Amino acid sequence: MIDTHTHINMIEGITIDEILKIAKENYVDKLIVPAANPKDFKDIVELINKYDNVYGMLGVHPSDAKDWNDNLIDEIKTLAENKKIVAIGEIGLDYYWDKSFNELQKEIFIKQIKLANELNLPIDVHDREAHKDTFDILKEYNTGSKVIMHCFSGSVEFAKECIKEGWYLGIGGVVTFKNAIKMKEVVQSVPLEHILLETDAPYLTPVPFRGTENQPAYVKFAAEEIAKLRGTTFEEVNNITTTNAERVFVL
Numbered sequence: 001m002i003d004t005h006t007h008i009n010m011i012e013g014i015t016i017d018e019i020l021k022i023a024k025e026n027y028v029d030k031l032i033v034p035a036a037n038p039k040d041f042k043d044i045v046e047l048i049n050k051y052d053n054v055y056g057m058l059g060v061h062p063s064d065a066k067d068w069n070d071n072l073i074d075e076i077k078t079l080a081e082n083k084k085i086v087a088i089g090e091i092g093l094d095y096y097w098d099k100s101f102n103e104l105q106k107e108i109f110i111k112q113i114k115l116a117n118e119l120n121l122p123i124d125v126h127d128r129e130a131h132k133d134t135f136d137i138l139k140e141y142n143t144g145s146k147v148i149m150h151c152f153s154g155s156v157e158f159a160k161e162c163i164k165e166g167w168y169l170g171i172g173g174v175v176t177f178k179n180a181i182k183m184k185e186v187v188q189s190v191p192l193e194h195i196l197l198e199t200d201a202p203y204l205t206p207v208p209f210r211g212t213e214n215q216p217a218y219v220k221f222a223a224e225e226i227a228k229l230r231g232t233t234f235e236e237v238n239n240i241t242t243t244n245a246e247r248v249f250v251l
């Protein structure tokens with residue numbers, strides 16, 4: 001499996017070597033580490049240079065939009081000469097935490113979409129309670145980058161709209177939560193060919209470890225739940241989602 005969105009640089013309880021060893025024991029072959037803040041760039045470059053099976057993304061999270069400056073465009077372009085930088089992310093809109101700078105979030109999102117297009121890299125999208133604006137901005141500005149709706153949290157209807165655009169849905173631990181009715185419906189309603197597995201570690205830990213720190217090894221719990229919901233096998237979910245990830249990212 002490939003954990004397509006995992007902040008291993010933010011996991012505190014265990015070392016990176018241990019994280020990767022446990023991941024391997026649990027069939028996770030490759031991991032992609034997104035940036036949230038420009039401060040993460042250094043960590044990500046170090047990780048991808050040190051570990052063969054770790055890849056990175058660069059971008060500024062909407063909640064950190066105030067940390068954006070236009071010099072980052074050249075910095076990202078330079079760092080992305082490393083072929084293990086495989087996407088721009090995580091970028092998007094977050095109207096959940098703080099609505100006071102929505103317009104700034106939009107502006108920074110658009111700049112980074114244009115950068116992804118220029119670099120011909122996929123876009124890993126953070127959309128929290130901002131479905132309509134996120135969709136509209138991507139429709140208007142994205143000129144050909146593949147799109148992943150990381151930690152997808154919309155309705156079945158919204159999922160189908162995204163898939164009509166050819167986008168992918170990142171599905172993780174939330175699907176294992178008993179009360180995640182909408183998420184379970186989404187997973188049953190969309191083609192498996194549009195699903196990517198992710199953990200978003202250290203956040204969103206799946207059942208049965210909910211309440212503890214998440215890690216890439218736990219991506220299997222999302223895969224098992226997806227298999228159960230779709231009446232298929234873990235192996236099929238593993239195979240198809242891995243193929244999907246290899247189609248989206250150059251790994």
Ligand code: NI
Binds near residue numbers: 005007034090
């Ligand atoms: Ni994340």
